[in-house]
Amino acid sequence: MTHVATHDTAQHPIRLYFVVWGWLFVLSTCSYLVDYFHLQGHLRYSLILLFMMLKAGLIVAVFMHMAWERLTLVYAILLPVGAVLVFVAIMVLESDYTLLTRTVNPGLL
CATH class of the missing domain: 1.20.5 (Single alpha-helices involved in coiled-coils or other helix-helix interfaces)
Incomplete structure (x- = not known):
């Protein structure tokens, strides 16, 4: 009798990916609105960096499976x-x- 090693691959619900996609869309919209409302100075750069880091964190956590x-x-x-x-x-x-x-x-x- 031989032992076959299997990978434990978890299937994540498709709803999770749609929710993350929705949040990425909302964060991208907020990043666009920073330019649309002509925010200037430190507030502009802080908000753009904040939205960028949040989007990168979501992508790394869910799509690159770092959360698991x-x-x-x-x-x-x-x-x-x-x-x-x-x-x-x-x-x-x-x-x-x-x-x-x-x-x-x-x-x-």
Whole structure:
């Protein structure tokens, strides 16, 4: 008697994919409305980035099946992205400080 290994493939209901598709449509519409209402400055960029990250999260979680993966695999994907975002935030703060010091003391260059 031989043992045959089978993959445990779960079938997700089609309704889940339609709901996610609907949310992606709503988030894309909200992203479009940011431009339609001519929002400017930090609010515009914050909203566009927020909608972009939400859409990317939905796509990764459902369509790439990360919502059903092992926690270690999720950490392997999310922790590096989180670290990059932290480093980008640090660089933004550092660039503001550098601009301020160059503006206040232009002779030190």
